[in-house]
Amino acid sequence: AQTVTQSQPEMSVQEAETVTLSCTYDTSESDYYLFWYKQPPSRQMILVIRQEAYKQQNATENRFSVNFQKAAKSFSLKISDSQLGDAAMYFCAYAIIQGAQKLVFGQGTRLTINP
Amino acid sequence: DVKVTQSSRYLVKRTGEKVFLECVQDMDHENMFWYRQDPGLGLRLIYFSYDVKMKEKGDIPEGYSVSREKKERFSLILESASTNQTSMYLCASSLQPRMGTEAFFGQGTRLTVV
Secondary structure: OOEEEOOOOEEEEEOOOOEEEOOEEEOOOOOEEEEEEEEOOOOOOEEEEEEEOOOOOOOEEOOEEEEEEOOOOEEEEEEOOOOHHHOEEEEEEEEEOOOOOOEEEOOOEEEEEEO | OOOEEEOOOEEEEOOOOOEEEOEEEOOOOOEEEEEEEEOOOEEEEEEEEEEOOEEEEOOOOOOEEEEEEEOOEEEEEEOOOOHHHOEEEEEEEEOOOOOOOOOEEOOOEEEEEO
8 A cells, every 4th residue: 555654743944944844655656646735724735846756857846846766765845945924734645647546645744934 | 716615614513413525626627535634644535536426445434435426526425423533524636647636625624523
């Protein structure tokens, strides 16, 4: 069974600093997607960034980037120049590409931004 | 603008009641999902559906059932609500793999069973 593990229940960072959130996953599949979702206090889950496993280049979206290590099954999220609006729960997620898509989430990391 | 709508944000039900949570999406997505979210456990998949009338059990299907009679609507049913089903329920939808796969979520329903 596929599993996703986020070992940091809570993280905090000073505004304008950089923070990295960790995620590891377990799968026997070779082709899959990985995602980071953000859930602010409004509860609306929003996609932050996605990575396709067959692409070696790490995905980047403005201040958000990932470090994808396929062999190590690691997928960390780096947030640069942290802003107060980045405060939220962050979830790492995994989905296989073949067959019925099943989206599996980690436990979440609560990120606090200190002004 | 894409939209996934859950029928209630807050719901209070009594133990033993039959509870229906409704979810509607307007994006013509094939996949729809029901998750429950509990502190420290993240989002756990209850059921998902990849086509009309098709459903698959997720990781925690016990005590739940689902219905998908139309492509845009996916209902979660608690046959006989129990206090351990008090939780946040999130509905999501997505296109088939290789056509996008980004999941779009509803606002969530916070269900309390008393």
